[in-house]
Amino acid sequence: MIERIAIIITLIGFVLLFRWYIGWRSRRATQQEVKLTHFPLGQAGIIALYAEHCVQCERLQKPALARLQQRRLDIAVVWRSIQEEAQLVKQLGIMTVPTTLVRNANGQITNVNMGYVNEDVLMQQLSIVSVPTPPVRDPNRQISNEDVLMQQLSIISAPPHCL
Amino acid sequence: MKTFRFDRNALRFGQISLISVLVLGYVLNLPYAIYVGVLMLLSALFVPSWAPQLIIYRVFVHNNWTQTAIYDEDPAPHQFAQQMGLGVLVIGIVASIVGSLTVAWGAALVVIALALLNVTTGFCAGCFVYAQIAKLRSA
Numbered sequence: 001m002i003e004r005i006a007i008i009i010t011l012i013g014f015v016l017l018f019r020w021y022i023g024w025r026s027r028r029a030t031q032q033e034v035k036l037t038h039f040p041l042g043q044a045g046i047i048a049l050y051a052e053h054c055v056q057c058e059r060l061q062k063p064a065l066a067r068l069q070q071r072r073l074d075i076a077v078v079w080r081s082i083q084e085e086a087q088l089v090k091q092l093g094i095m096t097v098p099t100t101l102v103r104n105a106n107g108q109i110t111n112v113n114m115g116y117v118n119e120d121v122l123m124q125q126l127s128i129v130s131v132p133t134p135p136v137r138d139p140n141r142q143i144s145n146e147d148v149l150m151q152q153l154s155i156i157s158a159p160p161h162c163l
Numbered sequence: 164m165k166t167f168r169f170d171r172n173a174l175r176f177g178q179i180s181l182i183s184v185l186v187l188g189y190v191l192n193l194p195y196a197i198y199v200g201v202l203m204l205l206s207a208l209f210v211p212s213w214a215p216q217l218i219i220y221r222v223f224v225h226n227n228w229t230q231t232a233i234y235d236e237d238p239a240p241h242q243f244a245q246q247m248g249l250g251v252l253v254i255g256i257v258a259s260i261v262g263s264l265t266v267a268w269g270a271a272l273v274v275i276a277l278a279l280l281n282v283t284t285g286f287c288a289g290c291f292v293y294a295q296i297a298k299l300r301s302a
Binding site: 096 | 186189190191192235236237239240243272275276279280283284285286287290291294296297300
C-alpha cells in the first residue's frame, strides 16, 4: 500500500512540475517583441495559434475569440497556423494549441496562454494592454431625448464649476 | 456549430470525482474502482442527469461551496476527452478480466494523470500531440 501511495504522490508531483514548466515557459515568452506581417501595426490584439485537426481550436477557441471581438471592437485578432509561424513557435517555446498571445500596440507579447482560454480571461489581459475606446459621438446625429433632458437640467442645476 | 450552456465547475467536479475514485481504488487495490470509473463516464456521456458525480455536485457542492461558471460552448471537445478516458478504462477492464492487473492499473494511472493535467492546467493531450506533429512537419 505504501508503494502505491508513493506512486500516486510521484504522479501528482510530475503533473505539478509540468504545470509549473508550462507557466515558466509562458512567463519567459512574455515581453518579447513579435513581428508579424499580417498584424495591424500599432494596434493591440491577439495572435491565436492553431493546428489542423485541432478540435479545441475550432470548437472552443474560435467562438470564444468571436465573442471577445463583439465585446472589444477595437482589438485585432489574427489566426495563424503553427506551421506558418514555425519561427515564432520556436522563439516563444510554444508547446500546444490553441495558444493565444496578447500583444500590446508596441508589438510586445504581454501574455501567453497555452491551451484554451475563455473570453473573460482574455478581456482581463487586454484591459492591461489597451483601454477600451469610448464610443465616438457623431456630430451629425439627431438630437435625442437625452440631449433635451440635459439641456433642461442645465437650466435648473448649474454644473459645480460654474458656482 | 451547436453550442449549449454548461457549467464548467460541474465538469471539473466530475473530473475530480473520477480521479478520487481511481486513486482510492489503486491505493486500496480495489479493481472494481475501474468499473465505477467507467460507469461514471458512461452516465456523464449518455445520461448526465443520472450521473452520480453530477447528482452530488447539484445537491451538495453547487451553491454551497462553489458558484456556477456557465459558458455557451460546444460540448464536442469535452465529450471527446471523456470518450478517450472511457476507452482507456475499458482497456483496463478487459485487462483485469483477462487477469493482467498491472495493465489495468496502468490504464487507470494514465487516466488519472491526464485528468489531473486537465483539471490543473486545462491541458489537452490530443492538442499537444497535434502541435508536436505540426512542429515536426514544419521542421
